[in-house]
Amino acid sequence: MVLTACGGGEETTAPDTPTDEPTAPEETGTDADDGQDTTELTDVSFSAVPSMTSIGLHVANDLGYFEEEGIRAEIVDFDSGAASEQAMLTGEVDYGAGGVVSTLLMEAAGEDVTNLVLFQSKPIFSFVVRSDLAGEIAGLEDLEGRTVGISSPGSLTDFFARLSLHEVGLDPDSDVDLVATGGTSGHVAALQAEQVDVQLTWEPGTTQITEVTGVGEMLVDLRTDEAPGVVGELIGSSLQALNSTIEEDPELAEAIVRAVVKADNAIAEDPSVLADALETHLFSDLPREQIERIAEIESASFRPSITEDEIQAWVDAYMELGFLEEPIEPSAVLDDRFADLWQ
Missing domain, CATH: 3.40.190.10 (Periplasmic binding protein-like II)
Incomplete structure (x- = not known):
């Protein structure tokens, strides 16, 4: 299995590299005759x-x-x-x-x-559960037979989902269905459409899901000591x-x-x-x-x-x-x- 390196936005397929070269800012520093700082x-x-x-x-x-x-x-x-x-x-x-x-x-x-x-x-990710399933799914160990949203296969969300499930005794390949849902806007949509039961997301997705739309509730926050097993050490x-x-x-x-x-x-x-x-x-x-x-x-x-x-x-x-x-x-x-x- 090959994992694509990701910095933080969780996109795993790189878009075309921007063709416009970044424009260098103009030099600062002023004339000594003006009595101002000339440090370059x-x-x-x-x-x-x-x-x-x-x-x-x-x-x-x-x-x-x-x-x-x-x-x-x-x-x-x-x-x-x-x-x-x-x-x-x-x-x-x-x-x-x-x-x-x-x-x-x-x-x-x-x-x-x-x-x-x-x-x-700490990782930046959180598991959120659909609000209508919050009474049935109280922890990661309850995800057997459920669908879990990740951004895409091979992404960091894919890895953290797999490792977290592994740490609670579930096989991510056979016990759950991992579904690609894209970026944070796709996370909200997937929960609203009941495409997934649980979504692994990051900010502002976490707040949009749990507070703005109310479509989901916090299940396990990997940013805190709630992270299972070795996940909390990463x-x-x-x-x-x-x-x-x-x-x-x-x-x-x-x-x-x-x-x-x-x-x-x-x-x-x-x-x-x-x-x-x-x-x-x-x-x-x-x-x-x-x-x-x-x-x-x-x-x-x-x-x-x-x-x-x-x-x-x-x-x-x-x-x-x-x-x-x-x-x-x-x-x-x-x-x-x-x-x-x-x-």
């Missing part, structure tokens, strides 16, 4: 999928942390994790935000990619780069890590920081009250540190379900030279 900023581009996976980049930018480190950041959005990662691999952008697990899959494909600093320590998203990019300018890489650490810590200390970024960049159509509830849940998992044991947990889980053919050494995808900055 270094342009750095980041690939991202508009989702919780990359919101830490926006926080670092919005709060001026990148600029404090001498960086002018350009965050380039892509429609899928695969397209975002491809942009980083081809040099279209310098760094990328994506799922830690994606680096394992890229490493397995022969790409020399590493994780520099963590964004979130870390989420990170800042990533080709090793060659880091080696070209290690001091720049260190400055980027410092900015991200500041963003992680700011979010963890004050969920309103995350709420502000979500309102500006992702969920402008949601009421502020709902955005704040999302931020309260998601902010608890933001931290910068990554350990080899945490990456090993991903390797073990992927090997268990056949998503990796050969084991990968965690050190192959973890650059810990900046570990002192994670504290």
